[in-house]
Amino acid sequence: MSRTVDVTTAALAIVWIAALHAGSGGPFGGPDPACVAPFRLADTGLYVAGRPGAIDPKNRPFSPQYPLWSDGAAKARWVFLPEGATIDTTDPGDWQVPVGTRFWKEFTFNGRKVETRFLWRASADRWVFATYVWNKEGTDAVLAPDGGVRDAAELAPGKQHDIPGIADCRACHGDKRPGPLGFNALQLSTDRDPNAIHGEPLAPHMTTIATLAREGRFSPARPELVATPPRIRTSDPQTRAVLGYFAGNCGGCHNRSGEIAYDGPSLKHSDILDGDAIAAALLAKATAWQVPGQPEGASHMLCRERPEASAMLYRMKSRRPSSQMPPLGTVLRDEEAVAAVERWIAARR
Numbered sequence: 001m002s003r004t005v006d007v008t009t010a011a012l013a014i015v016w017i018a019a020l021h022a023g024s025g026g027p028f029g030g031p032d033p034a035c036v037a038p039f040r041l042a043d044t045g046l047y048v049a050g051r052p053g054a055i056d057p058k059n060r061p062f063s064p065q066y067p068l069w070s071d072g073a074a075k076a077r078w079v080f081l082p083e084g085a086t087i088d089t090t091d092p093g094d095w096q097v098p099v100g101t102r103f104w105k106e107f108t109f110n111g112r113k114v115e116t117r118f119l120w121r122a123s124a125d126r127w128v129f130a131t132y133v134w135n136k137e138g139t140d141a142v143l144a145p146d147g148g149v150r151d152a153a154e155l156a157p158g159k160q161h162d163i164p165g166i167a168d169c170r171a172c173h174g175d176k177r178p179g180p181l182g183f184n185a186l187q188l189s190t191d192r193d194p195n196a197i198h199g200e201p202l203a204p205h206m207t208t209i210a211t212l213a214r215e216g217r218f219s220p221a222r223p224e225l226v227a228t229p230p231r232i233r234t235s236d237p238q239t240r241a242v243l244g245y246f247a248g249n250c251g252g253c254h255n256r257s258g259e260i261a262y263d264g265p266s267l268k269h270s271d272i273l274d275g276d277a278i279a280a281a282l283l284a285k286a287t288a289w290q291v292p293g294q295p296e297g298a299s300h301m302l303c304r305e306r307p308e309a310s311a312m313l314y315r316m317k318s319r320r321p322s323s324q325m326p327p328l329g330t331v332l333r334d335e336e337a338v339a340a341v342e343r344w345i346a347a348r349r
């Protein structure tokens with residue numbers, strides 16, 4: 001699924017020089033300045049003008065409680081919501097952020113900034129996806145080619161992080177109706193899961209549903225989000241953490257919105273809240289996809305009697321392109337998550 005191409009630093013420099021020679025004059029460049037990703041990260045509005053590295057205080061940090069596994073990258077995220085604009089929460093499970101909203105996500109591997117992803121609602125019907133590649137010194141980042149960049153950082157001997165291409169962004173963030181994946185009521189809930197896999201504690205300055213509600217950013221207002229912040233309901237903390245992981249790592253695609261063929265229970269953040277019912281449905285659901293080596297018809301999403309016939313677990317463990325899940329974005333499996341799912345299944349036997 002990955003459509004990356006080989007690009008060396010030298011090739012990036014050529015792209016840069018070509019862009020400078022295109023000579024658009026303004027920081028946005030290109031034919032339609034209002035809807036094109038700027039060439040330099042510094043021109044996306046992330047930093048205070050003239051002070052590279054200093055985050056503009058208009059951009060607020062946030063931290064989804066159930067993060068996506070990205071080969072162990074440390075991540076930082078910011079959102080800019082235009083002054084006075086509100087998030088349309090008519091459908092509480094499908095927030096529509098206002099035109100002009102921008103998101104950034106910075107990836108650090110082994111202490112080095114490698115890429116900063118950018119998602120921008122440029123107009124009512126246009127989302128701009130881009131990612132910026134950092135130089136070795138970590139002083140400047142420029143737009144990656146649309147196809148991505150292979151071998152951008154070494155993760156382990158022989159394993160490299162590839163910067164995804166625009167088609168990859170859309171494979172996860174949606175093609176027909178793109179949008180953010182970590183900026184929703186469950187991910188920004190103040191009822192935060194202390195056992196979330198790779199979860200990080202909520203720093204006091206982070207944007208949450210409570211800070212958004214207090215600022216009057218929801219239209220219609222959603223006082224229930226503050227009164228009873230969303231959480232995955234179950235009496236078992238392990239079930240809560242495992243389902244939260246699925247919501248953050250699988251629910252962007254496994255949600256029955258029609259973008260992929262999938263008829264199991266929806267793992268979308270807003271559909272997964274009845275935790276015990278979803279867990280039971282995953283245990284009951286036979287899969288069309290047969291786990292290799294298992295008898296015909298035995299494979300289930302999760303299988304209590306034969307854990308090795310659990311298609312979700314098998315595909316989380318795999319890093320072969322034909323079977324790995326998620327199908328793109330990582331080369332290393334998430335050992336901590338695999339262990340948590342194995343423990344969870346063992347506890348149900």
Ligand code: HEC
Nearest residue numbers: 067068103105117118119130168169172180181182183329
């Ligand atoms: C494997 C699926 C996947 C791919 C590929 C992917 N993303 Fe994401 N992205 C996510 C998920 C899930 C989140 C939310 C969880 C998190 O941030 O840990 C997210 C978060 C983000 C955020 C923060 C705002 C938000 O959605 O919560 C930005 C910005 C972003 N991605 C941009 C991009 C861009 C640009 C690309 C392509 C260069 C890309 N992403 C590729 C899955 C993906």
Ligand code: HEC
Nearest residue numbers: 171172249250253260287288289311312315316325326327
């Ligand atoms: C970028 C989108 C995407 C993400 C994210 C994703 N999947 Fe999938 N998944 C697919 C697609 C497309 C298929 C159908 C094609 C196939 O089986 O390869 C699929 C199929 C599956 C199947 C087979 C289901 C069946 O009924 O046959 C399982 C099991 C699965 N995925 C598990 C997972 C797990 C576990 C995660 C999260 C850790 C995950 N997927 C994340 C796109 C995704």
